Amino acid sequence: MADERIVVGAETKYPLNGILTIPDGANELVPAVVLVHGSGPSNMDEKIGNVHPFKDLAEGLSEKGIAVLRYDKRTYVYGKEMRKNRSLSVKEETIEDAILAADLLRKDSRIDSDKIFIIGHSLGGMLAPRIDAEGGNFAGIIIMAGTPRRLEEILMDQNNDVLNSLNKFLKAIAKKQIAALSSKLENISDLSDEEAKSTPVLGKHVKAYYLKEMGDHPSADYLLALHKPIFIMQGEKDFHVSVEKDFAGYKKILGDKPTVTYKLYPNLNHAFMPSVYGDIRKAKKEYKVAQHIDQQVIHDISDWIHSL
Known part of the structure; x- marks a missing residue:
């Protein structure tokens, strides 16, 4: 695989450094994914403590023939300026850049433009259906540890x-x-x-407007309008979102729609790595333990993308 430095939003006020990981020896068009971060400022690897989930996804998926685009989150690079913006919403923080990233992939002659997917993690998973609707126009949506709730x-x-x-x-x-x-x-x-x-x-x-604007665009509305493939994944030991309220919440909204796949992973945490403490009070300690995304998760995403 090859890591290529790219810039998302090069023409905008907020250019963001990123990496496009391209599979080795790709002599035909390859599918691709855009990775969208969870909440808070985050670098392109989605580093938290000593874990780097987005780096793991990029390396793992590119070995299976899928190109992966990851980039620094806008609040990670421009946090100081953005904090002054009283009308900051997820649109400026996350949505606009994810759409620009998808556009970048569409212009790449090595990428199959009909096979560009979004993988949203946590808050990114919550927003993935909205990003798709507002211009992402993905071939399918993968929601990792997301929630349909406010x-x-x-x-x-x-x-x-x-x-x-x-x-x-x-x-x-x-x-x-x-x-x-x-x-x-x-x-x-x-x-x-x-x-x-x-x-x-x-x-x-963080002003109330950030939450209000997001609440005015309920995830369920976008999910119900979607007729494209969706893969909803969660770790059973995730202490940020809940199996009963969130994973089950998606099932309640989408039921057994034939386009939706669900998978719950025993003993995996919010980062889809083996659970260490399984306790929200020890979140910092949990992510201090250097680990990698479980290989089964990589296999399942890859199989799902290649099956479409």
Whole structure:
């Protein structure tokens, strides 16, 4: 395989460095995927602690004849400037660049332009159907550890998981903080856009508008309108999203549509690597352990793409 340096959005205000990994000896057109990050600023490898899920996907899939495009997330490179933008939404943070990345692949003469897919991880998985609808126009969608629920619901669940694991004294303190956050999050959809742009919800920089704009574009609406192949994957030991609410949530929306494939992976965490602690309070420690994406996950994605 060959790693080629590319720039996503070279003509825009926010050019982003990336790598296109091309399979060896490709003498015919190859399928390709665009990798879309989870939440928070993230580099092209989606590095967290000592794991690099996007690097693993690029190397693993290119060995199986699939080109992979990964790039630095806009908030990773331009975070300081973007924090000043009160009307920042997932459109500027994620969606626009994923569409530009797909366009870049379509212009590459080595890529089969009818076989360009999106792999969205976590928040990227939540947004993948919307990215497709807003101009990605992919051949199919792979959602890794995504959710069809609103982001604020996930945040509250994560907070409550932490709360339930604390001792009595800490619980009393945390309960107040979580209650304050909860009341902020519950009323987001009632705010006008202008109010939302001036209401901080997570720290100083994340404004309510970020969550409101996302909530105004429910994942379910895009999923129900989709008639193309979708592959929904989740690790059973994922403590960021839940098997009962998220993986099952997709099944509830999409049912047994023949175009949808589901797979749950025993003992894998949010990064699709073997679970270490399986505890949200030890998330930092979990990702400090250097590991790689489980080979079965790579096989399954590759088989699914090649079968279409």
